[in-house]
Amino acid sequence: xxxxxxxxxxxxxxxxxxxxxxxxxxxxxxxxxxxxxxxxxxxxxxxxxxxxxxxxxxxxxxxxxxxxxxxxxxxxxxxxxxxxxxxxxxxxxxxxxxxxxxxxxxxxxxxxx
Amino acid sequence: xxxxxxxxxxxxxxxxxxxxxxxxxxxxxxxxxxxxxxxxxxxxxxxxxxxxxxxxxxxxxxxxxxxxxxxxxxxxxxxxxxxxxxxxxxxxxxxxxxxxxxxxxxxxxxxxxxx
Numbered sequence: 001x002x003x004x005x006x007x008x009x010x011x012x013x014x015x016x017x018x019x020x021x022x023x024x025x026x027x028x029x030x031x032x033x034x035x036x037x038x039x040x041x042x043x044x045x046x047x048x049x050x051x052x053x054x055x056x057x058x059x060x061x062x063x064x065x066x067x068x069x070x071x072x073x074x075x076x077x078x079x080x081x082x083x084x085x086x087x088x089x090x091x092x093x094x095x096x097x098x099x100x101x102x103x104x105x106x107x108x109x110x111x112x113x
Numbered sequence: 114x115x116x117x118x119x120x121x122x123x124x125x126x127x128x129x130x131x132x133x134x135x136x137x138x139x140x141x142x143x144x145x146x147x148x149x150x151x152x153x154x155x156x157x158x159x160x161x162x163x164x165x166x167x168x169x170x171x172x173x174x175x176x177x178x179x180x181x182x183x184x185x186x187x188x189x190x191x192x193x194x195x196x197x198x199x200x201x202x203x204x205x206x207x208x209x210x211x212x213x214x215x216x217x218x219x220x221x222x223x224x225x226x227x228x
Contacts, residue, residue, distance in 0.1 A: 043219040105155040
């Protein structure tokens with residue numbers, strides 16, 4: 001069965017520090033992968049997506065993610081975190097066969113001033 | 114302005130009283146979907162629709178119904194709500210499912226409390 005795992009429930013970083021949020025997926029074929037951000041009390045906003053091609057994907061707000069097929073991972077990174085990045089982050093996979101989305105359980109990011 | 118709207122935004126109801134949460138998009142998207150979000154469980158897909166009159170179950174469809182009679186609307190129906198359906202619900206839509214243009218847009222959410 002397809003699944004998405006975000007092993008870190010909470011992460012705290014200092015403003016200006018680098019960030020990496022982990023995402024591992026289980027899927028038979030090449031997946032379509034996404035990262036979304038949810039600010040408190042808000043809906044979800046797409047940060048970036050991977051369908052094919054270059055395995056390093058650039059997104060909005062200075063985020064990037066790297067698809068590593070050998071590790072079944074799609075980790076999200078940012079070189080320097082801003083206080084406004086405090087939010088919950090969700091990794092998701094889209095099944096091209098069934099057109100279903102599977103989301104991870106999320107990672108809540110706290111940024112220290 | 115391109116958007117997905119949901120109504121109501123907040124709803125308190127009692128067990129067994131039928132309710133409908135509406136979802137509408139103005140982007141002419143073919144694909145629409147409903148999710149519920151619960152603490153520690155992330156988002157789980159309830160139902161999705163590939164186009165008018167085409168719907169299919171997501172991972173947690175029990176207790177819910179949907180219909181897609183028009184392209185822009187995708188209402189979520191709870192025929193007999195129960196307390197375990199207390200949750201935050203999101204509607205989303207996208208132009209298509211494959212290819213680099215696919216982006217899913219989310220509504221603002223509907224917070225439902227079933228007593």
